Amino acid sequence: MISRGRSAEEPVTRGTIIAEYDCCAMQADMVVRGGVIYTLDATKPRARRLAVSGGQIVACDDASLDELIGPRTRVIDLAGKAVVPGFIDAHIHFGSLALARRRVDLDPAATLQQGLAILRAFSQQQSAEAWLRGRGWDRNRWGKLPTAAELDSAVGGRRAALSSHDGHSLWLSSAALRAAGIDRDTRDPPGGLIERDEAGAPTGVLFENAQELLRGHVPQVGDDDVRDAIRAALPLAASAGLTGIHNLEDSRSSRAFEALESAGELTLRVHHGVSRSELRDAREKGLRTGAGGEWLRVGPVKLFSDGALGSRTAHLLEPYEGRQADGYRGVPTLKPEELEADMRLAADAELDVAVHAIGDAAVRAVLDAYEKTRATYPPMAERMLRIEHAQLVHPDDVPRFARLGVVASMQPIHATADWRAADAHWGRRARHAYAWRDLLVAGATLAFGTDAPVEQLAPLASLYAATARVDPTGEPKGGWYPEQRLTLEEAVRAYTIGSAAAERTSTRGSLCPGKDADFVVLAPDPFSRPPEALRETRVELTVVGGRIVFEAMP
Ligand SMILES: [Zn+2]
CATH class of the missing domain: 3.20.20.140 (Metal-dependent hydrolases)
Known part of the structure; x- marks a missing residue:
């Protein structure tokens, strides 16, 4: 369960931070200057400089802020680029996204040869012990039914099981056939068919109910898999400029985020939904919107109408x-x-x-x-x-x-x-x-x-x-x-500020002293250009809680 911490509704003690900044010869962790900071804060919509200390914004104005720069201050020169508050995706299914990325996608392969090339590249990034899963091959598109021998040529000795585009057949490597104990003596199950050569040996494709022969041999997706997949997908989110998400998935994903949070591995803040199946026990379990810490909090219950x-x-x-x-x-x-x-x-x-x-x-x-x-x-x-x-x-x-x-x-x-x-x-x-x-x-x-x-x-x-x-x-x-x-x-x-409002967070979504230092650098500045310019706009820097989680500044 997500641990109880500062509630989302609790106001920030802005005064204290500003007082600290005023009275002490403070050195900022980071100073950003040389471009336009779009704060989305009504009192100061545009600023020239921004300073970060202790994970929060301590100054955001047009003053030089030079007095905050010390030997350990990271100074970022924007060279005319734009800063906006970090993006918060208010509706995402991050665990599904992360797991899908671990599976090979053969939909783009027009031919068997292209499919094998995709498989070869993908399998090289996987450990030799892991099952290689994926989908998307199509005998109509490829002009033939693929074989285990062809799959072996791309994945080596790995166990691989790949669903066809329509999900009605499964293509296996030789190691996968062996792991499932499928050989010439295996009978076709009712409603299923094992493709065989003239000698009766399985060639590597199972149709319809024969796919069930694999059940119990392919490992189910466990908590560790979800956690590892999410960890591997976090850099993708950081590179896109996401500093927060509202993840609408079940407790399997929230457990994965809890594990990553306690290991200090989160690079974005998570407002985690509660599924309807958990609603009945929610009160007893203390699943209360806003409960949690700076990185992971309980979000809303999700219903479907x-x-x-x-x-x-x-x-x-x-x-x-x-x-x-x-x-x-x-x-x-x-x-x-x-x-x-x-x-x-x-x-x-x-x-x-x-x-x-x-x-x-x-x-x-x-x-x-x-x-x-x-x-x-x-x-x-x-x-x-x-x-x-x-x-x-x-x-x-x-x-x-x-x-x-x-x-x-x-x-x-x-x-x-x-x-x-x-x-x-x-x-x-x-x-x-x-x-x-x-x-x-x-x-x-x-x-x-x-x-x-x-x-x-x-x-x-x-x-x-x-x-x-x-x-x-x-x-x-x-x-x-x-x-x-x-x-x-x-x-x-x-x-930004809209998504923050949807999670009742007043400390994020805009940039002014006292707010969390969650922001991104966009290049070139898209605000003075027509919408088409967004197609060329890139995220060059993503900062969450004052920490750089993605950097691609030239
Ligand atoms: Zn959805």
């Missing part, structure tokens, strides 16, 4: 396009009374609530449940609600976000990945889809994230999606419902 756009299971107020005849409106996954009961349980445990809601009916049902529960169950008034995705919001419901203090936790990159599907399935309603501008104008707090690994984790790609509303190929021309575009500052705000 509908499906998704792509599978046409998002719950709509009116039928899907072309479904007037049967009136199909998607799939609500929680009844209103279940939603209300879960909210009361969450309130009892002092957990904030994050509900996945994509269709306009789902969004309305969640707002209704929250409004009703707050009115009838006083502990709920203390709890924050975040609606995850909020992809289609009926105009009547837009003002309710601000009125009820509900955070809209949205993923700009979903809009540019899915706009064709939204047009096809939602028709004219799509003008109210991914309506960041409408929500912002109505006073809602936006918190941005990516839903990685569903989408790539890079904040800069999301900022481009939010400000241009075109996909990476520039479609649709002029932007999809461009009236919903945000300015770069508004989008950065949602990705």
Whole structure:
């Protein structure tokens, strides 16, 4: 369990820090100068210099700060680059992302030879003892069924088991066949088939139920695997400029983050969600939003109220396009009374609530449940609600976000990945889809994230999606419902101070004395340029708690 420490709501003692800075001949750990610091702090939106000491910002202004520079001060010259608060991804599945990176992906391989080249490169980075797992090969694409001998040529003596693109067959190396005890004497199981040569020997592919022959021989993913995978993926997040995440996964991932936290290995701050299956015991276990320390805290409980756009299971107020005849409106996954009961349980445990809601009916049902529960169950008034995705919001419901203090936790990159599907399935309603501008104008707090690994984790790609509303190929021309575009500052705000607000943290998300020194350097400065410039913008430095966790400054 995440240990109890300073609660997220506790105010920072800013006065003390400033007093220290005023009275003592202090030497800063780091001074950043020579560019523009976009603080997102209302009292001082732009600054020329920033100083860090003890993991916190001690000065952020236009004064020279030379008196803070001593022999052990790291001075960073920005050369005209920009500093922004560190990005906080408000909706990510980091364990899944990390585990997927450990598996080989054969989808990009057009031929068997390309597939073998990918496997050769991948297997060289793996230990000889580990099982090599992956997916994506396709006999139709490759023009033949691959063999164990071919796989051996790429992975040496390693045990390898690779799922086909459709998941209906498994390609094994000779060592994997041996490990599973599959040989010419093995019978085809009911509903399954072992591919064999003329002499009856298995050639390396198992179809359908024959894949089950491997069960019990391939190690299950354990806590150590998740921890190791997450550790290995942290540099990727640091290089993308992430200084914090709201990780919406179960306790297996939170245990992994706890292990990394106690080993001092975290390079980003984690606000960790609680799954619905843990809700009943949450109070007893002390799973309370904000409990934890500087690096790892308990986040909200995550509930699901509908499906998704792509599978046409998002719950709509009116039928899907072309479904007037049967009136199909998607799939609500929680009844209103279940939603209300879960909210009361969450309130009892002092957990904030994050509900996945994509269709306009789902969004309305969640707002209704929250409004009703707050009115009838006083502990709920203390709890924050975040609606995850909020992809289609009926105009009547837009003002309710601000009125009820509900955070809209949205993923700009979903809009540019899915706009064709939204047009096809939602028709004219799509003008109210991914309506960041409408929500912002109505006073809602936006918190941005990516839903990685569903989408790539890079904040800069999301900022481009939010400000241009075109996909990476520039479609649709002029932007999809461009009236919903945000300015770069508004989008950065949602990705920093908005996400911090969604975790009720006042010490992060902006840059001013007393705040945690979490920031990134962007090059070139994208603020004075058109949105397209974001495609060339790079993260050159990521600092978390005053510590450099990624550095690529020339
Ligand atoms: Zn998600």
